[in-house]
Amino acid sequence: MNLTAFPAVGLPEVLARSALQLRLDRKYIVPTNLIPALLTQLTPTHAALEIDGLRTFRYTSTYFDTPDLLTYRHHLQDRRRRYKIRTRTYLDTSECMFEVKMSGTREATDKRRLPHA
Numbered sequence: 001m002n003l004t005a006f007p008a009v010g011l012p013e014v015l016a017r018s019a020l021q022l023r024l025d026r027k028y029i030v031p032t033n034l035i036p037a038l039l040t041q042l043t044p045t046h047a048a049l050e051i052d053g054l055r056t057f058r059y060t061s062t063y064f065d066t067p068d069l070l071t072y073r074h075h076l077q078d079r080r081r082r083y084k085i086r087t088r089t090y091l092d093t094s095e096c097m098f099e100v101k102m103s104g105t106r107e108a109t110d111k112r113r114l115p116h117a
Contacts, residue, residue, distance in 0.1 A: 099112065
């Protein structure tokens with residue numbers, strides 16, 4: 001996927017535009033053959049995050065759950081109110097964050113993050 005056609009936007013600008021911690025997510029399955037046309041349509045109205053010349057970022061996540069897998073079961077049951085706890089390490093910068101994501105009413109997601117060593 002080539003993101004060079006999109007204008008670059010830096011992280012400070014993204015954070016100034018919107019607090020990404022409270023958001024409404026929509027996820028779609030898009031057939032591979034439609035992606036080039038979709039990216040072309042998005043180019044005039046969207047930008048690509050660029051940090052230190054990179055537009056794609058690698059990370060690993062470790063998820064935490066109860067011994068009886070409560071958070072996993074809530075996800076499978078599509079519970080409206082649920083939570084997710086994880087650490088996320090960004091491999092390009094070695095930054096690590098401890099995150100708690102809570103799904104609540106009206107499909108909104110509230111994410112809280114703290115630096116984690």
